[in-house]
Amino acid sequence: MQRFPSAHFESTKWHFNQDKKSPQVTRVDGQLTLHGETHPISLTATKFECDTNPSLKKEVCGGNFTATLDRTKWNINKFVWFGLTKNLNLNIKVEAARQ
Secondary structure: OOOOOOOEEEEEEEEEOOOOOOOOEEEEEEEEEEOOEEEEEEEEEEEEEEEEEOOOOEEEEEEEEEEEEEHHHHOOOOOHHHOOOOEEEEEEEEEEEOO
C-alpha cells in the first residue's frame, strides 16, 4: 500500500439521459489509475440528483456510481491463483457544489 497510496479517476466523457427538462447523468467514462497502471473504465450512475442546499445556498449534485473491474488489468494479482476472484465491484458516492 505504501508504494501506491492513492487511486485517481479522470473523467473523459459524461453521458446524460434525453430528458430536456431535467437531464440526469447516466454514465461517466474515464481513466482509472490504480497500482501505477491507468486503464479506461465506465462508471454507471445508479442514482443522481441535484438540489439547492439551504445552508450553502448553492445547487449541490450527488450520485452513486458503480463499475466492475478486472483487478488483474492493474497488476493486482494477489491470490488469483488460489481462486480469489479477479473481478471486484467498485461503488462510489459523490457530492459536489459549484464553486
